[in-house]
Amino acid sequence: MGGIGSGRHSRLSWKDTTDDYRSLDIRRLKRDGLLEPEQRFGWQWSRLGSVIASINIHTKSGEIILSYRQRNTEETEWQDEKYSVYLDYTPCHLGGERPWFLCPARGCGKRVAILYGGAIFACRRPK
Numbered sequence: 001m002g003g004i005g006s007g008r009h010s011r012l013s014w015k016d017t018t019d020d021y022r023s024l025d026i027r028r029l030k031r032d033g034l035l036e037p038e039q040r041f042g043w044q045w046s047r048l049g050s051v052i053a054s055i056n057i058h059t060k061s062g063e064i065i066l067s068y069r070q071r072n073t074e075e076t077e078w079q080d081e082k083y084s085v086y087l088d089y090t091p092c093h094l095g096g097e098r099p100w101f102l103c104p105a106r107g108c109g110k111r112v113a114i115l116y117g118g119a120i121f122a123c124r125r126p127k
């Protein structure tokens with residue numbers, strides 16, 4: 001899939017972001033076929049036409065690896081983040097399986113469909 005800033009993959013940008021929160025919706029990843037193992041792609045969020053955040057995703061079997069840079073405020077240094085988010089699957093009533101993220105926050109591991117980006121992506125929005 002496309003790289004960050006390639007422009008051709010505007011369908012991957014998160015156009016409905018109206019605040020600074022970043023979120024990853026596993027249903028959307030699945031719908032776009034982006035949970036298949038061994039894919040690398042960029043995901044970006046834009047607001048008013050400019051990119052406010054972007055991450056790189058590398059999919060493996062049963063996990064996705066997120067890598068990106070983040071900083072807490074304009075004054076702090078950029079930090080590189082890289083970690084796995086494990087996936088879980090539950091059977092669907094209509095057949096097939098429904099994927100879930102297992103929240104990567106320390107001590108959490110909750111099964112969720114959407115992860116919200118703060119310093120790390122987790123099941124709750126950052127305060």
Ligand SMILES: [Zn+2]
Nearest residue numbers: 103105108123
């Ligand atoms: Zn959590």
